[in-house]
Amino acid sequence: MGVAPAASQSSVADxxxxxxxxxxxxxxxxxxxxxxxxxxxxxxxxxADSTLGKHVNTYA
Incomplete structure (x- = not known):
């Protein structure tokens, strides 16, 4: 086994x-x-002139 097969396997893995x-x-x-x-x-x-959400009615 040389360096070439290891380098080839490394490039395939990459x-x-x-x-x-x-x-x-x-x-x-x-x-x-x-x-x-x-x-x-x-x-x-x-x-802007809507009354939605401007008044909160609370009851105890």
Whole structure:
């Protein structure tokens, strides 16, 4: 056994590791895109002259 087979195995292992990293990042990107797409749009704020939320009725 010489140095060449060890170097070849190392480069193959590095290539496999890079492919696995790319696959993992692609899956994370897909999951993030689905999560962002599932978020409902923000609701509109009430008008300035609206009375909604300006008075609190409390009862004991």
């Amino acid at each position: 290539a496999v590791a890079m492919l696995m990293l790319r696959k993992s990042l692609d899956l994370q990107q897909s999951a993030a895109a689905q999560l962002i797409a599932s978020v409902s749009p923000a609701t509109r704020a009430p008008e």
